[in-house]
Amino acid sequence: MRETVLVFDIETVPDLDGGRRVLGLDGMNDAEVWAAMKTLRQAERGSDFMPPHLQRVVAIAVALRHGDDGFRVWSIGDEQASEGELVQRFFDGIEKYRPLLVSWNGGGFDLPVLHYRGLLHGCVAPRYWDTGHFDRDAKWDNYLGRYQFRHTDLMDVLALYSGRNNAPLHEIALLLGLPGKLGMDGSKVFEAYRAGRLRDIRAYCETDVLNTYLVYLRFERMRGRLNREALAEEEGRVRRFLEASEAAHWAEFLHGWVC
Numbered sequence: 001m002r003e004t005v006l007v008f009d010i011e012t013v014p015d016l017d018g019g020r021r022v023l024g025l026d027g028m029n030d031a032e033v034w035a036a037m038k039t040l041r042q043a044e045r046g047s048d049f050m051p052p053h054l055q056r057v058v059a060i061a062v063a064l065r066h067g068d069d070g071f072r073v074w075s076i077g078d079e080q081a082s083e084g085e086l087v088q089r090f091f092d093g094i095e096k097y098r099p100l101l102v103s104w105n106g107g108g109f110d111l112p113v114l115h116y117r118g119l120l121h122g123c124v125a126p127r128y129w130d131t132g133h134f135d136r137d138a139k140w141d142n143y144l145g146r147y148q149f150r151h152t153d154l155m156d157v158l159a160l161y162s163g164r165n166n167a168p169l170h171e172i173a174l175l176l177g178l179p180g181k182l183g184m185d186g187s188k189v190f191e192a193y194r195a196g197r198l199r200d201i202r203a204y205c206e207t208d209v210l211n212t213y214l215v216y217l218r219f220e221r222m223r224g225r226l227n228r229e230a231l232a233e234e235e236g237r238v239r240r241f242l243e244a245s246e247a248a249h250w251a252e253f254l255h256g257w258v259c
């Protein structure tokens with residue numbers, strides 16, 4: 001591929017410490033804070049899903065396609081890494097590679113969360129935020145422009161920037177013969193986190209990233225940026241990555257990839 005591509009996805013849980021501060025719930029334990037946050041959010045929006053500024057990042061997975069043959073998928077940091085470290089290391093990758101960023105609903109959720117958490121933890125990300133101050137070309141080719149492709153939010157682009165046409169990644173993946181979500185879905189992450197299953201969350205996040213990358217390859221074929229042979233070569237590179245791994249979630253992914 002002609003350019004470095006970084007596909008990303010995050011997993012989050014409600015920020016109970018933040019909720020405690022915002023709602024003035026000092027003295028309440030986590031269970032009481034969560035009950036209060038849920039009740040207020042349900043009353044306001046009919047859902048207990050917290051807004052981006054009250055989400056805490058517990059996993060960030062990325063797929064990096066770089067150079068002539070380089071491809072891998074991994075979770076940033078180890079299981080003991082702090083949230084601030086995870087967020088800073090994500091932005092460090094952008095500083096290092098200035099890649100094409102690819103996501104599924106990254107503009108609607110993942111990036112706003114990373115913005116707020118980066119602000120909270122004092123993270124630094126000049127190349128990400130640059131719109132021409134440091135690099136003149138970034139005025140017309142930056143990560144913040146919705147209708148540019150430096151960050152390609154596949155869900156937004158394929159829906160022609162119309163929320164009523166948004167589709168779930170899982171269903172698009174299945175339509176393309178990909179495994180879709182494996183192990184859990186986003187609604188189960190908080191439950192898994194409270195049960196100490198961070199490793200499972202990280203594996204789930206990685207499979208979401210790989211689904212997104214493979215959808216992106218089909219999108220690049222549709223755009224004319226990959227011909228049939230190049231698409232087969234890129235998909236073959238992914239298969240070799242999966243075959244070389246001993247991780248159970250990659251074996252399951254390979255088994256579920258039907259075409």
